[in-house]
Each structure stands twice: as C-alpha cells, then as structure tokens.
Amino acid sequence: MSNSISLIAILSLFTLLPFIIASGTYFIKFSIVFVIVRNALGLQQVPSNMTLNGVALLLSMFVMMPVGKEIYYNSQNENLSFNNVASVVNFVETGMSGYKSYLIKYSEPELVNFFEKIQKVNSSEDNEEIFDDDNISIFSLLPAYALSEIKSAFIIGFYIYLPFVVVDLVISSVSVNVRYDDDESGNHIYTDKINFVCRDGRLDNVIKRTHFTIF
Template sequence: MVAGLCAAEAAIAQPTGLQALTVITNPDGSQEYSVTLQVLALMTSLSFLPSIVVMMTSFTRIIVVMAILRQAMGLQQTPSNQILLGIALFMSFFVMSPVLERINNEALQPYLKEQVTSIEAVKKAREPIHQFMLAQTRIKDLNTFMDIADEKVDKVEDVPLRVLIPAFVTSELKTAFQIGFMLFLPFLVIDLVVASILMAMGMMMLSPMLVSLPFKLMLFVLVDGWGMVMGTLATSFGMGT
C-alpha cells in the first residue's frame, strides 16, 4: 500500500508531454534548440515562402517578361494570369534546379542524416542562394544599396542578404524590362505598318490593333516565338553556358 502510494506520487511529480524549449550549449559555445522549437520555427518560416519564391529566385524576371509579351501581342487575357504564373513557376524550378540540388546535397541530406546541426544546415543552404543572386546582381545596384545601408565588406561574397535581396530584385526588374523591350519592337513595327496602311486606305474608323493581331500571332508562331522566349529566359541566367 505504502509502496503504491509512493509510486503514484513519483508519477505525478514527473513532467508529462514534450518540453516546449530545450537549449543545449555545445563545447564551441554555439547553442542547439529542441526539435519542438525547430518545428515551430519551420512552420513560421513557411509563411515567408511565397516572398522567397518571388524575390529570391528567377520568378520575377520570368513573370515580368511574360506579362510584357502578352501586352505587346495585344492579348488582354490570353494566356490567362493563371497560365502565366504556372509557366513562370515551373520555369523557375527549371532554372533553379542546380541551386536546389546543391541545397539538397550540401544541407538537407546531411541534416536528415544528423551529420550537421540545424544552424549549420541553414548556413549551408544559404550559400547556393547567395551565390545565385550575387551572380545575377549588377555591381551598380549592389553599391547603391550598400551605400544606403552604410555597409562595408571586404569581399563581394560577404554582402549580407538584407542588402543583396533588394539589389537582386532591382537588377531582375531592369533585366526583365530590357528583354521585354526587345520583344516589344517587332510587334510595334507591325502595328505601325498596319496603322499606316489603314490610314492610306482611308479606313481610320477601323482599329489597327484588331487588324494587326492576326499578323502578330502568325509571326510569333512562324518564328517559334514560345521556344525562343523560353530559351532566351533560361540562357539569360547562365544556363547552357
């Protein structure tokens, strides 16, 4: 009887459930957190995933070029926004595949095999993304944001992400508009020719955009426009070189 009461008191005294926070200090001074807190941090970071996909990958350049191309062809809703987003998303996966493969090999797999800690895995995963963005960022844009942030680094590779990300987005928008301008020119020439012919024929009440649309579609199909645009976007990131 007494032994049973003692066992019951001991069971009540023991904490039940998972510990919310466990901090382990390593011999080198770094700290490791419990799995429960890591899962919480991971779930919280998922809310930033859309912004990461849009701002830290090739998505921005691709979607802007696609939108300019649709406007240049005179098509208001074809292809639809959903199709353009799908094209940009899967093209981004294609362009970013070498980076994702490095992250998987150097960070994710060693972490799953418990060869590195979570903090080390994050640092290793950061390096391929950092190198990709740095390779696509213009030095002028990088210097602009370095001056705004009053940041000084010895090497370009040491630029922090808080400076690199806005510089990268600025460079991507500039590159996308340059590609869009080159795509816009042939369609603009067709519009000018059609407008001149209609004016010479006295058919000023007929919309030039309506008449030029079939010719622009025919030209785009004959020159394999989609293949050229996709190939140009892929090679603009250094793929195939």
C-alpha cells in the first residue's frame, strides 16, 4: 500500500512538473521575450517555437540551478518520504525555503498580498494584516510570481522592440523617397533588421548601410 501511495505521489509530481517549470521559473520570461524579439524582426517561423522554447529552457535551468541544488540538499537532509504525508507537507514548507525566497524576491508585494488575502478570505484570520515572508503560502506566491514575470517580460520586450520600430520607420521613409515598391522595401527592412542584430544593436551602422545601399 505504501509503495502505491509513493508511486502515485511521484507520478503526480512529474505530471505537475511541466506546469511548474513553465510558470514558476525564469522560463516564462525568456519565452515571452524571445517571441517578442522574433516578431520584432518580422520572422514568423525562424527560429522555430521548439528552438525558442529549448533555448529558454536551457537558460532557465542555468539560472535556477542554485535553487534546485538547495532543494535537493534539503530533501536529502530531511529524509523526504513520499509515504508520509506529514513529511511531504513539512518539506514543502521548510525544505523549499530557497525556492520560496526566490519567488518572494521576484514577485510584486501587491500581488502577493492580493493572493494571500483571497486565500484566507474565508478563514478566521484578520485579512488586513501585513503578511510576513515566513507566513506566506507558496500557493499564493506562484500566481503572484507568474503575473510579475509576465509584466516584466513585456516591459523588456517593449524596450527591445523600440529600436526595430525605428529601423522600420527609417527604411520606410527612405523607400518612399526613392519610390521603391513594397517588395523591395520589405527586403530592405528584413536585411537591415538582421544587420542591426549582427552589429549588436548599433543603429548608426544600419542607417549608414541603408544610405549607401540606396544612394
């Protein structure tokens, strides 16, 4: 019976693992930013979604490695047993302190308090209290962290997108002046956007190249 319970717990953990990785790590930020950059370049299929997700996953593993190591060492020291419910609950509350600290660090306090109040709205506790880091539930931190990372990713994507908008405007205005058709103008835009990336985002080089190419 105990082996069956342990097997069910392990299978449940592995079932939830992809969702935790997608929404509870840096993967959510990397994946959004990469898609925004691809759209800014005007490339719909290059790199492919699998490539972008693979790179985002590798970078997320690198960033989250210290947190993962701490969780692993805590599980070894506390003798985590999936046969004992109390052991699992204790590990989530104490053994994952490093991951919990990570979530607190990168979550907006307003969102954390919002989800914590919603979670305790039906309890007898005072909902107006200011929650301490030690008392915050990890189930309140996860949605707060996900929304915070999405907001942060869109802010980063906005600043990355702006230079490519400038490139579009420059190429479009020059193309109108020399009366290029839409196909030629589009080819120049794609070429100069890629050139913009290859030159580490130096807009002056793109403008010079455009000037010499057209004139």
